[in-house]
Amino acid sequence: MVSAARARLLAIVMLLGLQAVLFPLYAIQPVNDAAGVLPDENEFLVSPDEYLGERVVTGGIVQQTDPIVIQVQGRSGTQEITIHEADISPTVGDKVRVAGTLSDVRTIRAQTAFVVPPSGRWYAWGISFVAGLWVLGRLIRHWRVDRTTLAFEPRTATLSSRTILRWIQPGEDDNA
Amino acid sequence: MPDLLAHVFIAYSLCRVLSWRWEWLTTPYVTAGMVGTFIPDLVKVKLVVPSETVAQTLGLPFDWGSLATGGGTLVSVCVGLILLASSERRRGGLMLGLGAGSHLLADSLLITPTGRSVQLLWPLAQYRVPTPGLYLSTQPEPMVLAGGVAALVWGLNKYWIGDRKVEC
Numbered sequence: 001m002v003s004a005a006r007a008r009l010l011a012i013v014m015l016l017g018l019q020a021v022l023f024p025l026y027a028i029q030p031v032n033d034a035a036g037v038l039p040d041e042n043e044f045l046v047s048p049d050e051y052l053g054e055r056v057v058t059g060g061i062v063q064q065t066d067p068i069v070i071q072v073q074g075r076s077g078t079q080e081i082t083i084h085e086a087d088i089s090p091t092v093g094d095k096v097r098v099a100g101t102l103s104d105v106r107t108i109r110a111q112t113a114f115v116v117p118p119s120g121r122w123y124a125w126g127i128s129f130v131a132g133l134w135v136l137g138r139l140i141r142h143w144r145v146d147r148t149t150l151a152f153e154p155r156t157a158t159l160s161s162r163t164i165l166r167w168i169q170p171g172e173d174d175n176a
Numbered sequence: 177m178p179d180l181l182a183h184v185f186i187a188y189s190l191c192r193v194l195s196w197r198w199e200w201l202t203t204p205y206v207t208a209g210m211v212g213t214f215i216p217d218l219v220k221v222k223l224v225v226p227s228e229t230v231a232q233t234l235g236l237p238f239d240w241g242s243l244a245t246g247g248g249t250l251v252s253v254c255v256g257l258i259l260l261a262s263s264e265r266r267r268g269g270l271m272l273g274l275g276a277g278s279h280l281l282a283d284s285l286l287i288t289p290t291g292r293s294v295q296l297l298w299p300l301a302q303y304r305v306p307t308p309g310l311y312l313s314t315q316p317e318p319m320v321l322a323g324g325v326a327a328l329v330w331g332l333n334k335y336w337i338g339d340r341k342v343e344c
Contacts (some may be wrong), residue, residue: 015255023240026248035301037304073226114287117314146261152264153263154264
């Protein structure tokens, strides 16, 4: 039984190792227009001259609205980028995502741009948290972990909220 | 992503409807499918620890983004597979994969500035699938729609089909 747990942990460590290799691999992914991988802030902030006149994609929080200036955060640091010809009217603090031509070192002539207001970001956070609680609740009620083998298996009977309460306020040792 | 709640509603509906066909697909497996939808969103770890911070600490190029690609999701699903008891691997693993897959598919319909969205085949191919641009991740409409469908499926299951199932 202990060996099952050990084998399981070993396999997980190996998979996490594989996952860890993918992070740098993703970061060094080359620009590939045909595949839809455009130069972003990690490319054009570092060597803007190389991408002048090319189509780029980025996003950031609006600092000024006339002209639209966004703060872009890349691996090399933070930069303010001016956006021209965007068909949007954001307010300061909104998030803007934009694709367009890098017309100058710190200027993008927009082709497509859209605004994500802060309320939208709060909404996505809050509602996702609710989803997390709901599914966590279902997971605890429908699945159990075998402590000797560290394996998840379905409960034979759904855990009732009364049993969960008994865990929190221990009284009897019922584990059904 | 549409918000996670929308993803969970989609997975619930999908798995519950499949349960009408597959006898073995009982409520715990519906839950497994719902858990699966969280897998591609592991990428949100970037909001807690930004990729730039890790890159600076390690002195290596680093981007959490791979977690939301097809390949990264597959590796995460495999971690889930290992965590399942061996007798549950086929069924539980299938449900985790279904949930995660439905998340990636729904994400590939998002509005993006480039008109391209998820890299379903990365690291095998860089190709980002073209997106019809149906919604923003911060819009409540997909969640309301998916929630309505989920409620309908729940009701159908409980009052129409449910006599052979114990509970939802």
